[in-house]
Amino acid sequence: MDALSLVGLSLALVAIIGGNYLEGGHVGALINGPAALIVIGGTLGAAFLQTPVNVFKRSLAILRWIILPPHIDLPGGINRVVGWSMVARKEGLLGLEPVADSEADPYARKGLQLLVDGTEPESIRGILEVDFFTQENRDIQAAKVFESMGGYAPTIGIIGAVMGLIHVMSNLADPGALGSGIAVAFVATIYGVAFANLLLLPVGNKLKSIAARQSVYREMLLEGILSIAEGENPRSIELKLQGFLN
Structure with a gap:
């Protein structure tokens, strides 16, 4: 958590x-209910209009990362890769088949299966980089949904404020109706600015940072798997991958 x-x-x-x-x-x-309806409803409506369905679904799926982020263990991942290289050095690449079958991470499992199949290093790089960049782009686009809502919310708040002032101006003859109109005007502005700067923009930026850390982890796996394919010494692989810890 x-x-x-x-x-x-x-x-x-x-x-x-x-x-x-x-x-x-x-x-x-x-x-203030009307102000909340204007800001939240208007912001969501603008986001729905802008965002493809699959991207919006992904944004909802990764929202839980704010409280329950995925576990990213770079030192542990390096140790795993070094362990794979030791198995490959002792038993050959076919010795990694049981490891691939038991691997929980789909990205790592795919890389190990390519090693077991004897795929050339350049082909391994090409195949895994497609997965790497596709997943990174998918998560970044999902995180940008919240950034875009953070851009819309203050403007929607201003729209709510103008609507409230219109209500005030149309009821100048009725002093009893002035209070509610002024309240909607100012509270809508507060909702828009606060919703954007205290929730939406921070959420979007945090999701992007988590996606970036995941990309670093996948890049580390990619380099480790390529090093195994090229027959590098486990100690050399470990020293190379430790650069990702910086």
């Missing part, structure tokens, strides 16, 4: 609500 995400979200909420309280406001002043 990524405790830092929970701490960050909680701190942001406490800062906003606490600051409002210290200024003499109350929580109820920040709760």
Whole structure:
């Protein structure tokens, strides 16, 4: 579990609500249904219009990474690759077949199977790089969905503010209706800016950073598998792959 995400979200909420309280406001002043409907509904609508269905589904699938990020163990991965190289050195590439059959990571399993099949190093690179870049692009595009919503939300908030002011201007003769219109105007702006800067943009950036770490891990596996295919010494492979730890 990524405790830092929970701490960050909680701190942001406490800062906003606490600051409002210290200024003499109350929580109820920040709760406004029409403003929330305008900002959230408008932002989602713009995102739906912009995003292909498969990309949006992927963005929802990886949203859990904010709290439960995938386990990325670079030192452990290097040790695994060195272990594979030792097996290949002692038993030949065919000795990796049981290892490939029991490997849980689809990317690593595919690479091991290519080794077992005796595929040339350049062919291995070409095949694995397609998977590498496709998965990286898929996750980055999914993360950008939240970035795009972070760009739309403040503008939708301004639209909500203008709508509230229009309501105020059309009811100047009725002082009792002025309060609700002004509330929608200002709260919609707060919702738009806060929704973007405290949630959507940080979520998008964090998902991109996780996708980048996964790409580094896959690149390390790729280099390790190619080194095994080229018959490099396990110690040389270990020294090479340790560069990814920096």
